[in-house]
Amino acid sequence: MSDSPWVDHYETLQLSSSADPETIERVYRLLAKRYHPDNDRSGDAERFNQVRAAYETLSNAETRAAYDANYEAERSRQWEIFEQESADADRDDDQRIFHGILSLLYIARRRDPFKGGMAPMHLERLLGVAREHLSFPLWYLKKREYIEILESGLMAITVDGIDKLGSGELSLPADRLITERAVGDERDEPHILPEFSSALRDLE
Numbered sequence: 001m002s003d004s005p006w007v008d009h010y011e012t013l014q015l016s017s018s019a020d021p022e023t024i025e026r027v028y029r030l031l032a033k034r035y036h037p038d039n040d041r042s043g044d045a046e047r048f049n050q051v052r053a054a055y056e057t058l059s060n061a062e063t064r065a066a067y068d069a070n071y072e073a074e075r076s077r078q079w080e081i082f083e084q085e086s087a088d089a090d091r092d093d094d095q096r097i098f099h100g101i102l103s104l105l106y107i108a109r110r111r112d113p114f115k116g117g118m119a120p121m122h123l124e125r126l127l128g129v130a131r132e133h134l135s136f137p138l139w140y141l142k143k144r145e146y147i148e149i150l151e152s153g154l155m156a157i158t159v160d161g162i163d164k165l166g167s168g169e170l171s172l173p174a175d176r177l178i179t180e181r182a183v184g185d186e187r188d189e190p191h192i193l194p195e196f197s198s199a200l201r202d203l204e
Contacts (some may be wrong), residue, residue: 006074009054009067017071021059028055077141097137100127102165105147105157 010017013027017065028051033039035048058064100103102128108116138155141147146161157165 007050007053007111008075009057012050012054013058017068019058024055024058025052028059093133094137094140097127097134099135099143099165100129101141102146102157102161105155106165109162115150115152115154117150117152117156119154123155129182152163177189 010019013019013024013031015024018125019027030054031051032048034042035044035051037043037045037048056063057067099121102203104123105116107120108118110116120131120134123129124134127134138145138147141161144160144164145158147155147162150156
């Protein structure tokens with residue numbers, strides 16, 4: 001058995017695993033022409049070699065049969081690995097953003113209990129997170145009723161959001177947290193991420 005990492009040749013050729021030989025041939029010629037190193041506009045030697053390797057495997061009945069015998073099992077295994085790594089990273093990122101949003105909105109609400117809120121563009125700037133990456137966290141926090149929209153159109157933390165922030169459920173490792181007491185003089189406040197100390201000054 002080869003020690004080389006498994007490659008999804010169908011994915012390389014952008015084909016279904018049920019593609020017939022004529023389709024494989026036609027798509028190969030199209031992609032080979034596009035990625036050939038001599039093509040000044042779209043040449044890509046690495047992609048060309050990948051396309052050629054995929055074609056060599058799938059264009060031969062015997063090598064394709066051998067490849068197909070383990071295709072679904074290998075594809076499932078690769079997908080599980082990708083999904084687990086991706087999911088772990090996404091959860092960590094989301095947890096940090098959840099905490100960041102609630103921390104900033106808590107500070108704004110604490111300073112003005114009735115009107116204290118922030119606009120999405122301010123959260124984007126202070127968190128250093130692109131707007132498209134805030135869509136899911138904001139949707140989740142709204143659905144959970146941890147944040148609300150004020151009459152002014154600003155977003156504000158709710159009572160449930162304050163309780164959530166102080167519950168420890170959103171806690172990150174201790175060496176990545178400080179309390180607001182480190183940048184103010186309050187007691188028993190929810191944990192605020194270190195990088196939000198500058199946000200406190202901006203909100204003053």
